[in-house]
Amino acid sequence: MKRATIYQVAQVCGVSAATVSRAFSRPELVNESARQRIIAVAEQLQYRPNRAAKGLANGRVSTLGLLVPDITNPFMPLMVRSVQQAADRLGYSMVLIDAESGSAVEPTLIGSLIGQIDGLILASPRAPSSVLRRAAGDVPCVVINRVIRELPSVVCDNSTALEEAGDLLTKLGHRRIALLRGPTESWAARRRAQAVEKWAGRTGVALKTLGPFDASFEGGRHAAASVLRSRVTAAYAFDDVMAAGVLAELAERGVGVPDDRSIVGCDDVLLASMITPGLTTIAAPVTEIGQAAVKVIDDLVRGVEPKSHITRLNGSLIVRGSTGPVRSPR
Amino acid sequence: MKRATIYQVAQVCGVSAATVSRAFSRPELVNESARQRIIAVAEQLQYRPNRAAKGLANGRVSTLGLLVPDITNPFMPLMVRSVQQAADRLGYSMVLIDAESGSAVEPTLIGSLIGQIDGLILASPRAPSSVLRRAAGDVPCVVINRVIRELPSVVCDNSTALEEAGDLLTKLGHRRIALLRGPTESWAARRRAQAVEKWAGRTGVALKTLGPFDASFEGGRHAAASVLRSRVTAAYAFDDVMAAGVLAELAERGVGVPDDRSIVGCDDVLLASMITPGLTTIAAPVTEIGQAAVKVIDDLVRGVEPKSHITRLNGSLIVRGSTGPVRSPR
DNA sequence: TTGAAAGCGCTAACAA
């Protein structure tokens, strides 16, 4: 009834346990025919390596942690999936920790993970960087979508795509555009704002910076009110969720999108294509981000120097129905 | 530099390692003052139990697996969160396995998890039950939102709420209602259909069963076409995602909701409140489901007989803007 | 190319 161990396999094969162990972890060290036999017997006995034993023996548990602040943020599921796939390919499993937006719990959570994971991927946009930096003292870490001094990170650079979005809006005739800022603590929010401001400065478009607003649907509803007050014809929302809130509020007030206002989101979460009109937005290269993050951790774990300290991946503009030509500039 | 072990703690305290071990895992067996001292020293040495060692020694790794078929399904994040919280409270961490809708990979995935988890929560609505049943041979399992012979399960019973929704529709004047069925392989889809059909039979409402449709946004778009063809004034969608597709397609065709048609969803995912109009839907008691599932697994792991083989939790009707009075019954 | 043996950190009889 109990699970087979290398000892049973060894016995059946008439070799020592060490040989069986090598057959799996250092195949080049064992005689080819012996190896084949071992593999076959193992298969037949349904042998499965015991991770705990392995972990205890060599100090690595082949598990990665992924810390997310709020898994209900629609950006996260995609991220989770891509990390999990990448982890899987490199032989890690992934434990997910939902920190639930409460940065207070994060230190505790991280503490309890120590020894259970080989590395940690931090996707916490707003946790104080001191917390994250401390975590890195205990276990190899990589940060996603945020740059923290001393820590390797993988970030999505949306500036080019945001500029493209701006050019699109200009081409559609928009001259007064609002920038709905996300939370001040969010690195991504600051970066996106910078990119848009830079673009506006360069092109001379009248940019009205509004906010900060909460990065949520409700935040978007509030933002919509400001948009209407500010006499702009288009607005960049910090992210798609906020944009969805803006659309909902505008719809409720009878303001048409894209007829009366154009809205641009960011992230291209599933939601973006499920609302009406579909959201013009910046797609984040989620798969690549996940892969890159896992790769960095894997390098760190194995003592290899990661390729680069900061990996930048570009977002790309996705045009849907929420942007259109200016009709009556009010 | 290395992590402190019970031995260091023991040495500092002048006791044996066994005592330190007991101080943590069986506190009642150790002298109170000694215990306090041990705790203090451990804290000071930053001692953290090594899970691998623990797992190796007592055969339990304090980790639960949660298998989801598709984490981008908006129902899942809530489920994941609730399971993770419940797990956390009982001292488990949670490894998430995204099976990516491909039932083919599930057996392999499950195999690779053996020995790494103490129990497995299966949230796979459509995987063949043989696969799941097989998994249960290797590790304690509990199934969510689905009933499989021999396996304990936690399900959301929506029948009462679906009936309430029906009564609401009737009260609003709807007499011809469509039931947009979900995938035939989905237990939940079959159950929901049954509940609605039973209600219709009892109340004599003309129920038009359409589908099956894919449980997706696109599926909803298709369904919308059928809805328009079938001369009904209201429709039950299999779930919120499908409902969102229906709304989008109707909007695109200039059909007003709730003015021209009323739509009812199911699950109350975040999306339901983010689209316009908000979706009238059946809220699943996600938190309770997660807790119940974890509890069952915990019982199983500890050799306790779970309270009940099938735990039923009730959904509840949430009324939003997608349902309204019949205006011109076409 | 293989085997013997020690040890990873912790738990759990068993004795004391």
Place this chain on the structure above:
DNA sequence: TTGTTAGCGCTTTCAA
């Protein structure tokens, strides 16, 4: 109430 002593299953020197 505490300590001693075996392991748990695997990796990894070190010798052969």
